[in-house]
Amino acid sequence: MDRSDYQALDTGAVLAELGDLASAFSLVHLAECDSTNTRLLTDLPPDDGRVHVVAADVQTSGRGRRGRVWQSWPGASLTFSALWRFAPGSPVPAGLSLVAGLAVARTLEELGVEGVQLKWPNDVLVHGCKLAGILVELTPGRGRTPAAVVGIGINLQLPPDASVAYPTGVTDLATALGRAPDASRLLGLLLVQLHRLFDVYSAAGFAALRGAWQQRNAFADLPVYILGEVETLAGTCAGVDDDGALLLxxxxxLRRVLSGEVSLRLA
Known part of the structure; x- marks a missing residue:
């Protein structure tokens, strides 16, 4: 695919892909912004019953977990954030990034991507290489409704000279599919999956989705180590428990590891 063939995100096409769920979302498309997560967190939309989504063609200060930077080039990735509000008593934030990762994985599989894997707690891999990342940030205690901003970045077609540091390498959908998919269709399909899985999560917790996540666990039964601020743990990845904690x-x-400021690596 020639980069000149890239079609910018079209909100009308996204809403058409959503079908009957279109009224459940508010979608704002920006050519450029600092960070879609920051945009939603600093200017919190009203609680009008909709999921508020901000998507940007380029983020100048996009970020990931542990202070990392999400690199962005025009036409290279789909980057967006969504504000999800949950009913009081919902299991937020336990397992939220894992549910979002599962939604990304199912969307990619729906598009025909093979070898999709999930790396605890927030990366989506294809044959071991990173294709997507997730950043979940809780809203700062405004009101009584638990809420979180879920930011997702998916590599569509990285520039030939792109240099992205990741222990096992990176990939993009142009490589996985032989072409870069239409960004509008991809976003629509993904929002449908997120809506479906977060509904399940709100009603039944991560336990209801644990099996589906485990089926795609990139490090299942492999020797790994956990890099943390205090200690380094080594062992065999035994999956995740009912609240999304890693089992080592x-x-x-058996040790439980929560998804704070730690990093999971193959031994």
Missing amino acids: RTADG
Whole structure:
């Protein structure tokens, strides 16, 4: 695919892809912004019953977990954030990034991508290489409705000279599919999956989706280590438990690791 063939995101096409769910979303498309997560967090939309989505062709200060920068080039990626409000008593934030990752994985599989894997807690891989990342940030305690901003970045077609640091390498959809998919259709399909899975999550917690996540666990039964601020843990990846915590089988028994400021690596 020639980069000149890239078609910018079209809000009308996204809403058409959403079908009957179109009224459940408010979609704002920006040619450029600092960070879509920051935009939603600093200017919190009203609670009008809709999921508020901000998508940008380019983010100048996009970010990921642990202070990392999400690099952005025009036409290279789909980057957006969505504000999800949950009913009081919903299990926020436990497992939220894992549910979002599962939604991305199912969308990619629907498009025909093979070898989709999930790396705890927030990366989506294809044959071991990173294709998408997720950043979940809770809203700063305004009102009584639990809410979170879920930011997602998916590599569509990286420039030939792009240099992105990742332990096992990066890839894009142009490589996985032989072509870069239409960004508007991709966003519409993904919002449908997010809506569906977050409904399940709100009603039944991560436990209802745990099995589907485990089926795609990139490091299932493999030796791994956890880099944290205090200690480094080594063991075998035993999956995740019902609240989304990583289970690590160590010489001292089974350890639970929460998704704070830690990093999971193959040993």
